[in-house]
Amino acid sequence: MSAIAAPFALMAELTHRCPLQCPYCSNPLELLKAGAERDTAFWMAVIDEAAAMGVLQIHFSGGEPTLRGDLAALIAHATAKGLYANLITSAVLLDEARLRMLEAAGLAHVQISFQGAAAAKADRIGNFRGGHEKKISVARLVTALGMSLTVNAVVHRQNLAELPAMIDLAVALEADRLEVAHVQYHGWGLRNRAALMPTREQFAAADAIVAERRAALGARLAIDYVVPDYYAQAPKTCMGGWGQKTLNIAPDGRVLPCHAAETIPGLVFERAGETALAEIWYRGAAFNAFRGTAWMQEPCSSCALKAVDFGGCRCQALALAGDASATDPVCHLSPLHEEILEMAEGESRAGVEEFVYRRV
């Protein structure tokens, strides 16, 4: 294998606790309780190690990271170490005083999730009354304080009709970046797939809307588009490749190649603080399990794109094909592709509307 490059980003999942209960939450079904969380000293040491090994960006995430009282201290420490600090938040617990504190600590960028464009429907999806209006007021504070703002619009069958209005919302909030992210079917998203899967027609319409608004808005707003890959031809380059760019630390300190990796049986995840982060990244068994291309089966191993998309998502291969080493079944070259497509279309028309809300 060629030399392993240093990671660019660390996803620090400080907690699984969250006031929202979005049915597509990417957290695992078995949520960790507060007692399993690691203390400030643990995360401070993680930041030191990450900076020393070349990590440039830290994403404070969860769950809802603002539930942690030590968030400002962690941001200040990361910033002092030269890391670009991102906050990935629902925003519903933030107010001006707290946000000023985080900004003063060095926070560079705030990503706020939106569940829709209209309050009533959006609040139903997050199961949190008043959430939507609160997010809008916090988003305005973020830009007023001079930080970068990303609007994260999570879309699925039950809110795709609002996509144009969600893009308008991002423009009105003067966001620097809009992430239109189709639900990824892991964790709670997989559990609620039938209630969330868009129809083929919605997928085509969303594609066209994003292309049209990108052209119209130009540099005013950068739009990143995460496609619903059950309907895609080629799989996504999950995480930029397994063990290529990012490492993820769960609330209990386990270091994972991606947040869903713990669904894959047989992988053992070492803990930061017990094993050096660099040791885990370069030599850890879990990080090397699907790194590069040597682990691949056909049709991946002879594919011209194998070093481009790395065979897609390992967790999705496990969930849909029952084998984490298989070609991601959303790929048109997978023997399961047609079956998956039929299943997705079938679920999108089955009329399931009720959500199983995320709960500890």
Next chain:
Amino acid sequence: MAVDAASVPALRRGIRRRFDETRQAHVLLGPERVIVLDEIAVAIVELVDGRRAIAEISGVLAAKFQSDQAMVEADVVGFVQALVDKGLAVS
């Protein structure tokens, strides 16, 4: 938005630049964006301040590197356009 010689580029809010010891290079950091800068790119970014037009930036760089201004200008336009397209700069 097409960048040209008259454009006056500026980095967007929240974009930071630093030297990275691990990669021995300057990097530009923004939301979900990391750009590793080479020597020329660093020289350009240092002049992107929201006041100088591309033509002026190119003039300074052409003098500094003793090269043809038209060729430098083409490079600067291309690089700034890439920054704009990635959401790291406005012009």
